[in-house]
Amino acid sequence: MTQPFYDRLAPYYHLLYPDWEVSMERQARGLAAVLEEFGIPRGACILDAACGIGTQTLGLAALGYRLSASDIAPLAVARARLEADSRGLRIDFGVADLRRLSDVFPARFSAVLACDNAVPHLLSDAEIRQALAECRRCLVPGGIVLVSVRDYAAIERKTPDVRPYGARVEGGxxxxxEQIWEWDGDQYELTVRLVDEPPDGGRRIHEFRSRYYAIELTALERLFIEAGFERVERRDEHFFQPLLVGVQAVGG
Ligand SMILES: C[S@@+](CC[C@H](N)C(=O)[O-])C[C@H]1O[C@@H](n2cnc3c(N)ncnc32)[C@H](O)[C@@H]1O
Structure with missing residues (x-):
């Protein structure tokens, strides 16, 4: 259900941010600080393997990294491509499932990213381990994988959990x-509800449904190690979600 969810959401996705452009720039600066800390300079080859409409991809490309970008949702990738073209950014786009990433991309990236809670769309430890191992296969020796996820250990589980995302005005x-979460064990059903009030009156409601596995950061760290990373480090200070950094051995 993930791919149709993001394909349908693609034209509206930026509306989930108060100001998408500002968030793009802020997120790219935060990621760049982490990349720098791990010895990855501007100009390095980066693969954003859950690019969506391009929130991290576009910002990092604007900072001078050489971006390739993919996602499981082709219409999200198509929008990211249009956004890149309109900004004059050269990015190599593709459609790929995280679980089979190395079928599409050769091992030549200094860093592979999957940001803003993409990985918890995989609904079991086995699928997440497979995705992390695939990200690792796309790295040059010594490269890193950067994954940002919600801190589920810090979230109270109540049903329904209604999370307002605010109002925006665009083109009148x-x-x-808003997001609505309905818990089911370690997973929850997510409904994104968008209400459109056009200038000529009336009201249209768009609803999109998907599912997440609320994997906790400690469990995800263990899966990084099981997927073959030499070590995994957590950084909380640079990005709006905790970031896990999996480091590939120089000889690995
Ligand atoms: C919350 S969105 C974030 C997108 C983008 N990183 C951003 O911040 O705009 C999560 C993304 O993960 C992608 N995704 C989920 N499961 C995936 C999979 N198995 N392979 C590739 N992409 C996946 C979705 O299609 C979606 O675009």
Whole structure:
């Protein structure tokens, strides 16, 4: 259900941010600080393997990294491509599932990213381990994988958990967004509800449904190690979600 969810959401995805452009720049600066800390300079080859409409991809390309970008949702990738073209950014786009990433991309990246809670769309430890191992296969020796996820250990589990995302005005339309979470064991059903109020009156409701596995950071760290990373480090200070950095051995 992940791919149709993000394909349908692609034209509206930026409305989940108060200001998408500002968030793109802020997120890219935060990621660049981590890349620098791990010895990856501007100009290095980076693969954003869950690029969506390009929130991290576009910002990092604008900072001078050489970006390739993929996602399981082709319409999200198509929008990311249009956004890149409109900004004059050269990015190599593709459609790929994290679990089979190395079928599409050769091992030549200094870093592979999957940011903003992409990995918890995989609904079991086995699938996540496979995805992390595939990301690792796309790295040059000594490269890193950067994954950002929600800190599920810090979230109270209540059903329904209604999370307002605020209102935006665009082209005279007023858009109101909210997320609704419904827990089911370690997983939850997510509904994104967008209410569109056009200038000529009326009200249209768009709903999108998907599912997440609320994997905790300690469990995810263990899966990095099981997927063959030499070590994994957590960084909380640079990005709006905790970042796990899996380091590939120089000889690995
Ligand atoms: C919350 S969105 C974040 C997208 C992008 N990183 C951003 O911040 O705009 C999560 C993304 O993960 C992608 N995704 C989920 N499962 C995937 C998989 N198995 N392979 C590749 N991409 C996947 C979704 O299609 C979606 O674009």
């Amino acid at each position: 339309h007023r858009w109101t967004a």
